[in-house]
Amino acid sequence: MKRYLPHTLLAAGLAGAAILHFVSPQLDDYAVNILVLAGINVILAASLNLVNGHTGQFSLGHAGFMAAGAYASSIATLALAPLVAQAGQPAQHALFLAALLFGGLFASLCGLLVGIPSLRLRGDYLAIVTLGFGEIIRVVIQNTNALGGARGLEGIPAWTNLFWTWGTAVVCIYTIACLVNSTYGRGFIAVRDDEIAAESMGINTTKYKVIAFVIGAFFAGMAGGLYAHLITFIAPEGFNFLKSVDVVVMVILGGMGSTPGVVAAAILLTLLNELLRDFEQYRMIVFALLLILLMILRPQGLLGNFHKRPKAKP
Amino acid sequence: MKSLLELAGVGIQFGGLKAVDALDFTMPEGGLLGLIGPNGAGKTTVFNMITGVYRPTSGRIVFNGGTISGIGPSRITRLGVARTFQNIRLFESLSVFDNVRTAMITSLRHGISHALTRGPAFRAEEDRIRAGAMELLGIFDLAEAADRDAVSLSYGDRRRLEIVRALATGPRLLLLDEPAAGMNPTEKTRLMELIAFIRSKFSITVLLVEHDMKVVMGICEKIVVLNYGRKIAEGTPGEIRTSPLVIEAYLGKESAHA
Numbered sequence: 001m002k003r004y005l006p007h008t009l010l011a012a013g014l015a016g017a018a019i020l021h022f023v024s025p026q027l028d029d030y031a032v033n034i035l036v037l038a039g040i041n042v043i044l045a046a047s048l049n050l051v052n053g054h055t056g057q058f059s060l061g062h063a064g065f066m067a068a069g070a071y072a073s074s075i076a077t078l079a080l081a082p083l084v085a086q087a088g089q090p091a092q093h094a095l096f097l098a099a100l101l102f103g104g105l106f107a108s109l110c111g112l113l114v115g116i117p118s119l120r121l122r123g124d125y126l127a128i129v130t131l132g133f134g135e136i137i138r139v140v141i142q143n144t145n146a147l148g149g150a151r152g153l154e155g156i157p158a159w160t161n162l163f164w165t166w167g168t169a170v171v172c173i174y175t176i177a178c179l180v181n182s183t184y185g186r187g188f189i190a191v192r193d194d195e196i197a198a199e200s201m202g203i204n205t206t207k208y209k210v211i212a213f214v215i216g217a218f219f220a221g222m223a224g225g226l227y228a229h230l231i232t233f234i235a236p237e238g239f240n241f242l243k244s245v246d247v248v249v250m251v252i253l254g255g256m257g258s259t260p261g262v263v264a265a266a267i268l269l270t271l272l273n274e275l276l277r278d279f280e281q282y283r284m285i286v287f288a289l290l291l292i293l294l295m296i297l298r299p300q301g302l303l304g305n306f307h308k309r310p311k312a313k314p
Numbered sequence: 315m316k317s318l319l320e321l322a323g324v325g326i327q328f329g330g331l332k333a334v335d336a337l338d339f340t341m342p343e344g345g346l347l348g349l350i351g352p353n354g355a356g357k358t359t360v361f362n363m364i365t366g367v368y369r370p371t372s373g374r375i376v377f378n379g380g381t382i383s384g385i386g387p388s389r390i391t392r393l394g395v396a397r398t399f400q401n402i403r404l405f406e407s408l409s410v411f412d413n414v415r416t417a418m419i420t421s422l423r424h425g426i427s428h429a430l431t432r433g434p435a436f437r438a439e440e441d442r443i444r445a446g447a448m449e450l451l452g453i454f455d456l457a458e459a460a461d462r463d464a465v466s467l468s469y470g471d472r473r474r475l476e477i478v479r480a481l482a483t484g485p486r487l488l489l490l491d492e493p494a495a496g497m498n499p500t501e502k503t504r505l506m507e508l509i510a511f512i513r514s515k516f517s518i519t520v521l522l523v524e525h526d527m528k529v530v531m532g533i534c535e536k537i538v539v540l541n542y543g544r545k546i547a548e549g550t551p552g553e554i555r556t557s558p559l560v561i562e563a564y565l566g567k568e569s570a571h572a
Contacts, residue, residue, distance in 0.1 A: 006432050175430060182429035182436070183443050186416045190405045197403035200365060202391035202420035202483050211426065257407075 006178055013170030021163035032162065036230055038270040039165035040223050043172045045250035045266035046259060047219035050176050052248065053257035055212040056192025057119065058127045062220050062247045064134030065107040067239035069221020070228040071147055073103030074156045077229065081157050096159045100168070100225040107221025108214045110137070115213035119206055122195075134244055141236040152235030153228075160230040168226060172219045177259055179215070188212055189257070249287065253294060255301025265302055318343045318519050319364070319487055324373035324383070325543075326363060333359045334543040336373070341487075346513060346520045348534035350527075350554075352563055355540040357523040358400060361489055364521075365397050366390040378486065392420050396485035398476040400492045400523075404464040410475060411460040414447040417482035421446075447482065453515070454478050454508075470501045474508070481512070487519045488512070494526045502526060506533050531555065539563065 024032050044062060051059045076099040084091040110133075118129040142150045179185040190198040191205050199205050228234045246269075254265030269287075276283045294301070319341040326334050334356040341347050349357050362368040364375055366387035375383040382390050396417075405413050421443070428436040451457045454474055459467060467475060473493055480488055490509070494502050506529055512518060524530045530537060531551045539547040539554060541563040547554055554560055 178430050178432060179426065183415050183419060183440060184422055184425055184429045186408065186412050187419050189408055189412075190416045193405040193407055194403045196367065196387075197399065197405065198416075199367075199387040200391055200397055200399075201417040201479065202388050203416070204386075204388045 006174065010170065010174045013174065014167055017163050017166035017170055020166055021161055024162050033230070034270065034274055035162055036160060036165045036226075038267045039162070039169045040226050040230070041247075041250065041266040041270050042169045042263050043165075043219050043223040043226070044247045045254065045262045046169070046172050046176055047216045047223070048247050049251050049254070049257065049259060049262045050179070050188070051212050051216040052251050053255075053262065054176075054180055054192060055188045055209060056256075057209055057212065058123060059130040059213070059216070060127050060241070060244050060248065061114070061130030061132075061134035062216070063239040063241070063243035064130075064137040065111060065217040065220035066224035066227070066243065067134075067137050067141060067234075067236065068110045068217075068224065069100075069103035069107040070224030070234050070239070071103075071141060071153065072106035072221070073099040073225030074153055074228045074234060075147070076102050077157055077159070078153070078155065092159065096164065096229065100164070100222050103225035104218040104221040107224065108218035110221075111214045111217025112210065115210040115217075119209040119213060131241065131244070134239075134241060138236045138239055141239075148235075150236060152233055154233045156228050156232045156234065158229060158232045160226045165226050165230075168219075168222050172222070173259060173263065175215065175219075180259075192257070249291065253291070253301060255304025258301065258303045261301055261303025316343050317341060318345075318378055319521070320376040321360075321364075322374045322376070324360075324363060324370045324375055326359060326368055327371045332543055334363070334370075334540075337540075337543075337545055339538050339545065339548060341519055341521060343486075344513070344517060344519055346509070346522065346533060346535050348530040348537040349521060349523045349540065350525070350530055350537060351540035356543040357540055358491060359543075360540070361397060361491055361521075361523060364390075364489065365395060391483055391485075394484070394486040395489065396480035396483045396487070397489040398473075398480050398491055398493060400495065402472050402476055404472060404476060404479070406463075406465045408464060409461050410456060410464050410467065411447055411451065413464050413475060413479050414450055414482045415443055417479045418443050418447060420483050450478050450482055469496060470504075473497070473505075477508070477512070481516060481518075485518065487521065489521045489523075491523050492525060493522070494524055494529045502529055505529065509533055 044066065048059065048062045051057050077095065080095055084095050114130070114133045118126060121129060141147050147153060180188060187198065187203045187208050190201065190203055191208050195205050250266045250269055251262050253269065254262035273283070276286055317340040321337050321339050324334065324337045325332060337360065349360060351357055359368065363370045363383070366382065366385055370383050374381055377393060377395060382393065405416060408416065422439065424436060424439055448457060448460065451460055456471065456475060456478060459471065464472070464475060477490070477493070494505055497505060509520060510533060513520060522530065522534060534551060537549065537551060537554045538545055539560050546559045546563055547557045
């Protein structure tokens, strides 16, 4: 039974997402919206955690991948939605899933193109290159009329619901947990701990970094697609540098390399954001104070260094 | 005897500095060669060239019949060269077991897709790696510590774990960079026994960089002496001990005549 634990947890997670979806009519729209946003943030934070936390490569370009996925999936649904309008619910869901996957794949292609040259860099340099990439994506969209330019893209069908969001979040967490908790995936942590030693143990560190980057970008792209089909309107400004920083804050707050911590932080920060909505101007002050306090009191993050290891003896 | 490692005219230049110049030596399969020399003689640089961390600017390194100079460290490791580091470089956030398991990535036949689907093939492979890692840890008396953090081990155990981790990559040639550094006399004696044991148990060829003369003279069959990046002597421990050039390099000219 224990051997099938990962599969069981995946199935339970998906079932949970479905239950959440079916009870959602009982909740008011505001609550549903916040739950969906929390799910999207969980996907963003967990996927960035694979790159920044587990693999130790400091990326500041997550909003760029989110934008790539958001625009790619929106273009796809906008073009194909009229075709399935008559075909009913199942066809619409299938199109949405395909569009989300398309957005994810497009974002991961961007991740591959950016990752191969830039992952030879380390630390600050990588941060700057990924930051630059995020800005390039935003500026390119801003100046492309076919994508709506600075005005944005509107009329995207509102197809995002709790099932798709939390289903994706569950798959994202499953993917990352399975990867990191395998012999193959221990390589990611080895790369973070000591690149020279990892290379000397036969680990192709560049390949590992690119894989982490591509998987991270894939889920960021999915999150972007979900976000676009929630808000139904996307503009390049929504994917600026500050959005990347938001996600980095979630990862640092939760604890680099701790998936449970990062998931908790993503939910917590989404809720905090809403609670502080009435104090709009002071929100950033609270966030900044929170980070400063955390760095003083718990530099490893909320749940950093808290993850359980698999036992060596069966 | 067939030679496993051969360095032919190997040199490396960092800007205007020739760190290693025209170095030649060969190692027979199963041999134990010591590389010694005063501080800054270029011993670790030679290690870094053999393992691919540095690319030699001249000469050729041949391992097991193929040229390895110029290819990356991870590929060289996969060909069968493993190393330890002068300043211990364990994966500090991983457990003792995970440190060894990570080094066995070279033997994985299944990659990402199996890690995600977690099917029978994946589980069989994880079981094989778990058993292999635990067996290695057992041989070196580290099985009890398998679930502990690598950093929590004592200094001597960390050095030993580094050797176990290097062996887990399944090497034919093991490079040990100053394994006796910081050890007390008892630990040094145990280290010498350990190296002898590794050679007999795994039929492995060992290249040893070491400062400690007692260790080097005690176990090496052949010694190469470097000074200022050049080979100044090569021979058995007995020959090296009496070589005037070596005494001069270590103690200076006056003492050589004293």
